[in-house]
Amino acid sequence: MIDMQGVYKKYPNGVTALNGVDVTIEQGEFVYIVGPSGAGKSTFIKLIFREVKPTNGKVVVNNVNLQKVKEKRIPHIRRDIGVVYQDFKLLPKLTVFENIAFALEVIEETPKNIRRRVMEVLDLVGLKNKARFIPDELSGGEQQRVSIARAIVNHPKLVIADEPTGNLDPDTSWGIMNILEEINARGTTIIMATHSKEIVNTVKKRVIAIEGGLIVRDEHRGEYGYEV
Numbered sequence: 001m002i003d004m005q006g007v008y009k010k011y012p013n014g015v016t017a018l019n020g021v022d023v024t025i026e027q028g029e030f031v032y033i034v035g036p037s038g039a040g041k042s043t044f045i046k047l048i049f050r051e052v053k054p055t056n057g058k059v060v061v062n063n064v065n066l067q068k069v070k071e072k073r074i075p076h077i078r079r080d081i082g083v084v085y086q087d088f089k090l091l092p093k094l095t096v097f098e099n100i101a102f103a104l105e106v107i108e109e110t111p112k113n114i115r116r117r118v119m120e121v122l123d124l125v126g127l128k129n130k131a132r133f134i135p136d137e138l139s140g141g142e143q144q145r146v147s148i149a150r151a152i153v154n155h156p157k158l159v160i161a162d163e164p165t166g167n168l169d170p171d172t173s174w175g176i177m178n179i180l181e182e183i184n185a186r187g188t189t190i191i192m193a194t195h196s197k198e199i200v201n202t203v204k205k206r207v208i209a210i211e212g213g214l215i216v217r218d219e220h221r222g223e224y225g226y227e228v
């Protein structure tokens with residue numbers, strides 16, 4: 001599903017964020033990306049979504065070599081990847097329903113199919129009764145659930161989440177983890193960057209630790225491994 005070999009990323013300001021990363025992630029895995037601030041976690045995540053381009057090395061996602069892909073195909077490739085951000089990134093003037101439907105409208109689904117699928121994902125995240133609300137009328141945890149619903153509405157094979165619980169209190173975070181685990185149990189690969197020691201040490205998954213732009217640890221059912 002994801003294959004990175006010899007990946008380097010140097011930003012235009014001269015900072016080297018990734019310094020030779022080799023990693024393979026299989027379809028259906030749930031992987032935490034951990035490491036100190038500035039280690040390169042977000043850069044690693046952004047490479048998968050082709051938000052940044054590697055300076056060097058091979059990045060293959062969903063059998064597509066992102067080095068060789070034409071710019072005009074990138075929106076198409078991104079449709080197979082759901083993205084969840086720490087700050088939700090919902091469109092403030094649109095309702096919950098419209099925020100989620102948006103991703104289906106661009107691929108020209110029929111209104112009937114859009115309605116069915118949006119209500120299906122809202123049901124999965126427990127927010128069917130909030131379809132007509134706007135983001136400001138929801139709690140942080142509810143907004144994150146909407147953003148997860150939006151991420152999966154298009155049946156992506158992969159969901160990448162950059163600190164999805166970073167803005168949420170612990171109780172709300174467990175709810176978000178339950179939903180991500182449920183999505184993973186249905187076969188979707190999940191890659192989640194996190195600073196939450198509690199989550200990583202409780203909900204045991206593969207742990208990839210990045211420090212100074214290098215993978216320094218890669219463990220099946222690993223621990224967070226840093227003091228907080």
Ligand SMILES: Nc1ncnc2c1ncn2[C@@H]1O[C@H](COP(=O)(O)OP(=O)(O)OP(=O)(O)O)[C@@H](O)[C@H]1O
Nearest residue numbers: 011013015016017036037038039040041042043044
């Ligand atoms: N767009 C950019 N331009 C220049 N430097 C950047 C850019 N994005 C990140 N960096 C630098 O690259 C390094 C890695 O950053 P990255 O955001 O990947 O780390 P991180 O592990 O996600 O950190 P955090 O846990 O604080 O979010 C840092 O030194 C950062 O300052």
